[in-house]
Amino acid sequence: MLAMIEANLPALQVVLPLIAAPLCAMLGTGRRAWAFATLVSFVAFAIAISLFIATMGGTIISYEMGGWAPPIGIEYRVDTLNAFVLVIVSGMAALVLPYARRIVDYEIPAERQVLFYTAFLLCLTGLLGVTITGDAFNVFVFLEISSLSTYALIASGAWRNKRALTASYNYLIMGTIGATFFVIGIGMLYMITGTLNMADLGEKIAAHGDSRTLRTGFVFILIGIGLKLAMFPLHLWLPNAYTFAPSAVTAFVAATATKVAVYVLLRFMFTIFGFDYAFQAATLENVVLPLAIVAMFAASLVAIFQDDLKRMLAYSSIAQIGYILLGLAFLTHTGLTASIVHLFNHAVTKGALFMVAGCFIYATGSSSITSLRGIGRDMPWTTAAFVISGFSLIGLPLTVGFISKWYLVQAAIELGWWPVALLIMGSSLLAIVYIWRVVEQAYLQPAPEGAVRREAPLSMLVPTWILVGLSVWFGVSATMTVGAASRAATSLISSSQIMWQ
Amino acid sequence: MTASLIGIAVIDILLFTFLVITAIAIARLRNLFAVVMLAGVFSLLSAALLATLDAVDVAFTEAAVGAGISTVLLLGTLALTGREEKKPRHSPFLPLLVCLVTGAALIYGTLDMPSFGAANNPAQEHLAREYLERTPVETGVPNVVTAILASYRGFDTLGEVLVVFTAAIAVLLLLGASGKRPSAGRRGEE
Amino acid sequence: MEHHSVLRVVSKLLIPPIILYALYVQWHGDYGPGGGFQAGVLFAVAFILYALVFGIDSMMKVLPPRTAHIFAGAGVLIYAGTGIVTMLLGDAFLGYNALAHDPVHAQEWGILAVEFGVGVSVAAVMIALFVAFARHNPPLKDEDW
Amino acid sequence: MSELVLDLEFIVGHYNYWMFVILMMTGLYVTVSRGNLVKKIVGLNIFQTSVFMLYISMGKIIGGTAPILIDDPDAVYSNPLPHVLILTAIVVGIATTALGLALVVRIRETYGTIEEDELLVLEHEMEFAEAVQGGGSR
Numbered sequence: 001m002l003a004m005i006e007a008n009l010p011a012l013q014v015v016l017p018l019i020a021a022p023l024c025a026m027l028g029t030g031r032r033a034w035a036f037a038t039l040v041s042f043v044a045f046a047i048a049i050s051l052f053i054a055t056m057g058g059t060i061i062s063y064e065m066g067g068w069a070p071p072i073g074i075e076y077r078v079d080t081l082n083a084f085v086l087v088i089v090s091g092m093a094a095l096v097l098p099y100a101r102r103i104v105d106y107e108i109p110a111e112r113q114v115l116f117y118t119a120f121l122l123c124l125t126g127l128l129g130v131t132i133t134g135d136a137f138n139v140f141v142f143l144e145i146s147s148l149s150t151y152a153l154i155a156s157g158a159w160r161n162k163r164a165l166t167a168s169y170n171y172l173i174m175g176t177i178g179a180t181f182f183v184i185g186i187g188m189l190y191m192i193t194g195t196l197n198m199a200d201l202g203e204k205i206a207a208h209g210d211s212r213t214l215r216t217g218f219v220f221i222l223i224g225i226g227l228k229l230a231m232f233p234l235h236l237w238l239p240n241a242y243t244f245a246p247s248a249v250t251a252f253v254a255a256t257a258t259k260v261a262v263y264v265l266l267r268f269m270f271t272i273f274g275f276d277y278a279f280q281a282a283t284l285e286n287v288v289l290p291l292a293i294v295a296m297f298a299a300s301l302v303a304i305f306q307d308d309l310k311r312m313l314a315y316s317s318i319a320q321i322g323y324i325l326l327g328l329a330f331l332t333h334t335g336l337t338a339s340i341v342h343l344f345n346h347a348v349t350k351g352a353l354f355m356v357a358g359c360f361i362y363a364t365g366s367s368s369i370t371s372l373r374g375i376g377r378d379m380p381w382t383t384a385a386f387v388i389s390g391f392s393l394i395g396l397p398l399t400v401g402f403i404s405k406w407y408l409v410q411a412a413i414e415l416g417w418w419p420v421a422l423l424i425m426g427s428s429l430l431a432i433v434y435i436w437r438v439v440e441q442a443y444l445q446p447a448p449e450g451a452v453r454r455e456a457p458l459s460m461l462v463p464t465w466i467l468v469g470l471s472v473w474f475g476v477s478a479t480m481t482v483g484a485a486s487r488a489a490t491s492l493i494s495s496s497q498i499m500w501q
Numbered sequence: 502m503t504a505s506l507i508g509i510a511v512i513d514i515l516l517f518t519f520l521v522i523t524a525i526a527i528a529r530l531r532n533l534f535a536v537v538m539l540a541g542v543f544s545l546l547s548a549a550l551l552a553t554l555d556a557v558d559v560a561f562t563e564a565a566v567g568a569g570i571s572t573v574l575l576l577g578t579l580a581l582t583g584r585e586e587k588k589p590r591h592s593p594f595l596p597l598l599v600c601l602v603t604g605a606a607l608i609y610g611t612l613d614m615p616s617f618g619a620a621n622n623p624a625q626e627h628l629a630r631e632y633l634e635r636t637p638v639e640t641g642v643p644n645v646v647t648a649i650l651a652s653y654r655g656f657d658t659l660g661e662v663l664v665v666f667t668a669a670i671a672v673l674l675l676l677g678a679s680g681k682r683p684s685a686g687r688r689g690e691e
Numbered sequence: 692m693e694h695h696s697v698l699r700v701v702s703k704l705l706i707p708p709i710i711l712y713a714l715y716v717q718w719h720g721d722y723g724p725g726g727g728f729q730a731g732v733l734f735a736v737a738f739i740l741y742a743l744v745f746g747i748d749s750m751m752k753v754l755p756p757r758t759a760h761i762f763a764g765a766g767v768l769i770y771a772g773t774g775i776v777t778m779l780l781g782d783a784f785l786g787y788n789a790l791a792h793d794p795v796h797a798q799e800w801g802i803l804a805v806e807f808g809v810g811v812s813v814a815a816v817m818i819a820l821f822v823a824f825a826r827h828n829p830p831l832k833d834e835d836w
Numbered sequence: 837m838s839e840l841v842l843d844l845e846f847i848v849g850h851y852n853y854w855m856f857v858i859l860m861m862t863g864l865y866v867t868v869s870r871g872n873l874v875k876k877i878v879g880l881n882i883f884q885t886s887v888f889m890l891y892i893s894m895g896k897i898i899g900g901t902a903p904i905l906i907d908d909p910d911a912v913y914s915n916p917l918p919h920v921l922i923l924t925a926i927v928v929g930i931a932t933t934a935l936g937l938a939l940v941v942r943i944r945e946t947y948g949t950i951e952e953d954e955l956l957v958l959e960h961e962m963e964f965a966e967a968v969q970g971g972g973s974r
Contacts, residue, residue, distance in 0.1 A: 004778070011774075011784040018663060019771045022764030025670060065656040067786030072631060074656045115674040122667045129660065137921055141660035144928045145667055148935055152671030155939055162946040163962065166955055169939045173867060173876055176932050180884055183925060187887070188610055190918075191894050194627030204627075216610025307967065368966070509898065510848060517855045524862040524882055533874055540878045547885050555902045555914035556892045557724040559922050565732040566930045567885065570817055573739060577824035578874060578937040582944040586872040587951045596869035604861040608854060616849025618898035620912065625897060629915040637905055640798035642721045645903040645916040646923075650726065651802040654920055655785045658805065659770050661728075661924045662812050668931035669763050669816040672938040676823045723904060728927065820934050827941060 009054075010063035010076040013047045013086065014129045014142075016040060021121040030113025034101050037117040041093040041124065048086040048128075055083045056484075058491065062134070070134065071197035077134030079495070081340065081488035085131045085263045088347050092255045093124045095351070099463040100248035103358050107160050107246045116156055120252070122149040127260045136186050136272070137196045139264060140179065143228070146260075147175050150253055154245040160361075167240035174237045178227025181220045188217030189272070201272045202496070215279050221268055222283065229261030231288075231325060232295030235318045242314035243367075247358025250310060254317055255351035259343045262324055266339075266492060269328075275496035281331055289329040293423055295322030300430035304437070309357050309367045312434055313350065316393060319427065320346045323408060326424070330411045336489035338407035341481050345392070345400035345471070352389040352467035356382055359456035359464065369438055374447030379455045383442045385468045390435035392471045395428045399475040403482065509553065509618070516550045531586040537575040544568040558646045695744070702744045709737040717810045721799070727806035731813025738818050747825050759819045766812020773804045852893045859886035871952035873943065877936045884929045891918045891925075 005012065020040040027033045055061060055078055063076035078086075097120070108116050126146025130139050151172045157164030190196060192213050193204035205214065223234070230238040242250050273280050296319050303315035324346070327339030359382040360375065361367050376383040392399035405424060412421035447453075455461070474481050523543045527536050544567025552560040615622040632649055642648040650658050713733035720726030742750035774785040782789035787801025863886055866879025895915030903916035944950045947958055 004781070008778050008784060011778070015771060015774065015784060018659070019768065019775070021663070021670075022666060022767045025764050026761060064783055065785055066652060067783040067788060068653050071628060072635070073653055112674055112677075115670055118670050119667070119674060122663070122670065125663065135657075137924075138657055138660065141657050141664065141924060141928070144931070145660060145663055148664065148667045148671055148931055151935055151939070152667075152674050155671075155675055155942070158942065158946070163959060165939055165943045165946060166959065169873065169936065169943060172932065172936050172939065173880065176880055176936075177864070177867065177883070179928075180880075180887055184607070184887055184890070187891050187894065188614075191614055191622070191624050194623040194625070194629065196628070196917075196921075204623075208623075212613040213610050214613075216606055219606060220610075507848075510851070513852060513855070517859075520859055521855075521862070524859055524866075527875075527878060527882065528862060528866045528870075533872070536875060536878055540881060543882060544885065547889060550889060551892050554889075554892045554896045555900060556895070556919045556922070557902045557904075558726070558729075559888065559892060559919050559926070561724050561729050562732075562923055562926050563885070563888070565729055565736075566926055567881070569736060570732060570820075571881065571930055571933050573821060574824060574934055574937050575874065575878070577821070578940055581824070581827060581941045582874065582950050586870070586875055587953075589869070589871045590953050591871070593865075593869045596865055599868060600861045600865045603864060604857050607857045607860070611850055611853040611857070614850065614853060616845070617852045617893055618896050619849070620897045620900075622894075624894050624918075625915050629895070629917055632916055633903065633905075633913055639794065640802070641795040642799065642802060643905045644721055644723060645905065645913070646724075646919045647720050647726050647802065647806075648798075649916055649920045650923060651805050652785075652787060652798055655801075655805060657920070657924055658809065659767075659774070659785070661927045662767055662770055662809050664928050664931045665813055665816045666763055666767050668934045669760070669819050671935045672820055672823050673760070675935075675938040675942055676827050724902070728923065823938070824941070 008063075009047055009051060010061055010078055010132060011065070013044065013051065013090075013132055014076075014125060016047070017044055017121050017125040017128065021118050021125060024121055025114060025118040027114055030104070030108075030110055030117070033114040033117040034097070034104070037121050038094075038097040040121060041090065041097045044124065044128065045087075045090040045094040048083070048090040051078050052083040052087050052484075054078075055080050056487075058487065060491075071195045071200040074138050075134040075197055075199075076132050077199070078132060079488070079491050080484060081266070081492055082131050082263065084340065084484050084488055085260060085343065086128060088259060088344055089124070089127045089131060089256045092252055092347060092351055093120075095463040095466060096248055096252040096255075096355075099251070099355055099358070099460050102457050102460055103247050103362050106362055108156055109159060112156065116153070119149045119152045119156075120249075122146075123153060123252070127256055130260050131263055134198050135196055136189065136198055136201060136268075140183055140186065143182070143264075144179060146257065147179065147228070150249075150257060151175070153249040153253070154241050157244045157246045157249070160246070161244050163240065164244035167237075167244045171237040171241045174227055174234075178224045178234075180224070181227070182224030185217045185219075185221035185224060188213050188220065192217075198267065198271050199495075202274065205272060206274055210277075210279060218273055218277075218280055218283070222265070222288075225261050225265045225268070229258045229265065230318055230321055232291050232299065232318060232322060235295075235299075235321075238318060239311055239314045242317065242354075243308055243311040247310075247354065247361055251351050251354035251358060254314070254354050255347040258317070258321055259347055262321075262328075262339070262343060266328065266336075270492040270496045275331070275493055284329040284331060288325055292322040292325040292329060293420070295319055296326070296423070296427040297430065300427055300434070303434045304430065306434075307368055307370065309360065309369050309372070309438065310354070312369070312438075313353050313357060316431065316434065317350060319431075320350070320393075323404065323424070326420075327408050327411060330415060332411055332414060333486070333489050333493060334407060334414055335411035336492060337482065337486045338404055338411050340488050341407060341478075341485035342404035344481050344485070345404045345474070348467050348471045348474070349389050349392040349399075349401055352385060352464055352471065353393065355460070355464040355467065356386045356389065359460050362456055362460065363453045364451075369441055372438065372441045373445040374442070374451075375453060376442040378447065378451070378453040381461055382456050382464070385461075385464050386442070387439060388468050389471060390439065392475065394431040394435055397475075398472065400471045400478070400481075402475060403478045407482070512553055513550070516546055516553070520546050520550070531588070533579055533584045533586055536586075537572060537579060540575065541568045541572040544571070558644075698744055702740055706737050706741055709733060709740070713737065713814075717806065718803075720806055721802065727809025728813050731810040732817060734810070734814040735817030735821070738814075739821050742821065742825070747822065751822065754818060756819065756822055759815045759822070762811055762815035763819060764812075766808045766810070766815065769808030769811060770805045773801060773808070777801070853890065856886045856890040856893070859889070873940045873950040873952065874937070877933055877940070880936070881929065881933060884925070888922045888925060891922050894918055
């Protein structure tokens with residue numbers, strides 16, 4: 001039995017939440033659905049951890065769905081990189097679900113909670129499926145599972161603010177355009193190679209060489225995924241979606257969905273198109289890199305002028321995605337390491353910050369920054385969590401944010417791109433400004449008279465503080481995360497086919 | 502070879518002309534009821550085109566889904582939202598630019614595409630040939646599409662069923678699951 | 692709706708053949724075009740036609756929404772369950788070859804099982820979607836259109 | 837380039853793709869330029885359907901038949917794989933349509949309109965009201 005489970009671990013990673021979703025929908029009450037979903041997320045996390053450990057030495061686990069060898073069948077392929085992303089996704093689910101119970105009770109009517117948790121499990125299934133698969137079209141199918149459930153989850157914020165509906169609609173239109181672009185891109189690749197398996201595609205494309213069809217395919221895949229990961233200027237759906245979604249959903253989606261999209265981009269760039277595909281390198285340097293730098297500044301500037309805490313954090317996410325894309329656009333080992341480690345670091349930091357925002361909403365009924373006057377005295381633990389995570393967002397030492405920025409700057413210096421290094425540090429100053437605005441309101445302003453605000457319940461505080469703890473722990477001793485990221489970067493580069501000889 | 506190619510070309514161009522006329526009519530008409538009907542016509546025409554391209558399963562599905570289910574859902578929506586589109590106020594310049602650039606990129610991509618219909622295209626060579634050769638031996642199913650759908654790429658199809666299920670969960674989460682008409686004042690709603 | 696007796700008779704005549712055809716498409720997908728998805732849609736169409744002519748309430752007496760929702764999940768479970776069974780029998784997830792000694796038979800059984808799951812799920816979901824839209828708020832009055 | 841364009845064989849071998857590009861762009865244009873939320877969804881459907889046709893034409897072999905095996909050793913079959921992919925994509929398309937329409941219904945219910953311009957005005961007013969209230973967003 002144990003051997004069987006071990007042999008089928010990659011399949012179980014996705015199949016377990018997949019089966020759990022329809023079962024969850026059949027449970028009678030929201031409470032039962034919550035308990036079941038939480039349990040499932042714990043098991044999924046355990047599976048991800050064991051996959052991560054199994055791939056740590058550089059082994060690649062290949063699992064043949066239906067017993068059909070790739071490229072005939074669909075392959076699940078786990079290496080250090082996607083095992084790392086699996087840990088992020090399932091770990092965030094395992095933290096957000098315990099956190100969700102109270103805030104969901106507060107934000108979602110009781111009779112819809114079963115469906116809410118089912119949609120949550122579907123979203124988890126989709127994200128895990130996208131991450132683990134080694135088949136290009138299978139990515140699309142699971143991407144749509146996660147997208148459709150995310151649209152529904154965001155729209156369920158309408159019980160708090162009806163603008164969640166239009167936010168979700170806009171995301172649906174842009175997300176579907178993105179997914180269709182992605183499908184067009186895969187079609188072009190299929191047309192010139194005749195295959196869909198990623199590793200096989202990589203080999204075939206290396207043999208095929210450059211062509212106008214391949215270039216168009218690359219551009220459509222880049223734009224398609226760019227829409228999903230909110231690459232500037234394709235980010236227009238994100239601020240409203242994050243602002244009006246239920247708090248638990250924002251915390252989960254902000255920490256995982258864009259990270260998974262970045263992973264897909266990495267996988268396509270390296271395993272399929274190849275590290276030294278000249279057109280890709282030129283696009284990254286001349287288009288993605290400048291856009292990433294613009295995002296770092298423009299989005300941070302906009303964040304400064306927001307009055308809503310969640311919207312401010314959403315704009316900060318767009319800026320942080322800029323950092324990730326910047327590291328990727330360097331196309332060096334250090335740059336990639338910085339990007340991959342920032343996937344984890346930003347998930348931890350932003351997850352904690354959005355959880356804090358949820359705690360504030362639970363206590364005050366509002367997410368506006370002005371309503372946080374003097375909250376530091378009423379909710380000391382929540383506010384302290386905000387401050388520490390805020391430090392990490394800025395990139396102060398002893399937090400994970402510092403680690404990411406350190407490697408990012410180092411990557412820029414290695415290339416001799418001093419102005420870029422300075423820009424990275426300069427944009428952090430903007431983060432200080434918007435984090436300070438909240439800190440000032442929370443600690444230096446008097447509380448409004450007659451305000452009754454109690455500290456958030458333990459079930460919400462503990463997951464928040466676990467994330468805060470992680471962002472300090474891995475900020476002090478980063479060997480584990482950076483080591484994993486560096487191994488992942490190495491395996492990405494080595495998995496890349498040598499082209500254009 | 503060339504004669505049959507031109508034969509296909511004539512049918513294609515006819516169907517295509519109708520498709521374009523339908524699509525442009527959909528873009529221009531402001532009566533949404535007519536738009537929905539034309540969307541159904543568009544689906545039927547594309548099903549016909551798909552059938553001429555040997556995709557009988559896809560044509561069947563497109564007809565059932567595009568002309569059937571989605572028309573029913575669109576009509577159900579119109580009954581709840583109204584059937585007249587207001588005149589758009591903003592200028593169509595930017596959308597037009599976006600579409601033209603995208604279209605130009607796609608046309609650029611087609612220039613290096615292998616010729617339509619040639620038997621030795623890469624897409625016909627690698628996996629396609631293997632599926633056609635292995636299906637009768639390994640599964641004994643004459644319809645190769647079914648064999649790939651349910652066995653070789655069965656996991657994709659599981660994902661597809663899950664997408665359908667997700668749609669149901671999402672719609673019920675939004676519109677209510679009970680099947681009863683919701684009472685006037687739902688809680689917490691503005 | 693009460694007075695359209697022609698409509699009622701015609702649809703009463705139409706619904707059984709549609710269901711029959713749906714079943715044919717479901718089980719004949721191996722040999723001709725069709726399969727679980729198309730069959731599910733046709734099956735749902737039969738129910739939707741019934742609801743349109745005889746009123747949605749009488750359709751829901753035949754298939755209460757709760758039942759439809761359970762079927763929607765059950766289809767997914769049948770499909771994934773087939774995979775779990777093959778896994779327990781020692782093959783990969785959805786590796787049908789474990790289902791019988793002869794791989795060709797095993798494949799056939801596996802395909803039938805998963806296509807059945809697809810059909811159940813799709814039919815139930817399509818009906819549930821129709822009901823969700825049709826039973827939402829009262830439709831607009833004719834002047835509002 | 838110029839000899840490519842004049843080449844009849846090249847045109848015959850590629851006009852199919854160009855047709856679908858034109859259809860795709862019409863659909864995309866309806867989606868991004870129209871203000872009515874239902875119409876946007878219809879545009880999205882046209883966009884996606886054209887992509888389906890593009891995929892299917894990749895798999896077509898001239899002189900081939902549908903990939904349902906018959907007892908004829910000389911039979912040429914068109915490529916079944918794009919058919920399978922597009923079956924999945926059609927299903928994803930209808931799922932998206934259903935969800936989008938459910939959102940439209942709810943938007944009409946809560947805002948009273950499904951025109952983008954009017955929605956923007958309403959949301960702008962909401963934002964203004966929130967700013968005046970100074971924090972009471974609930």
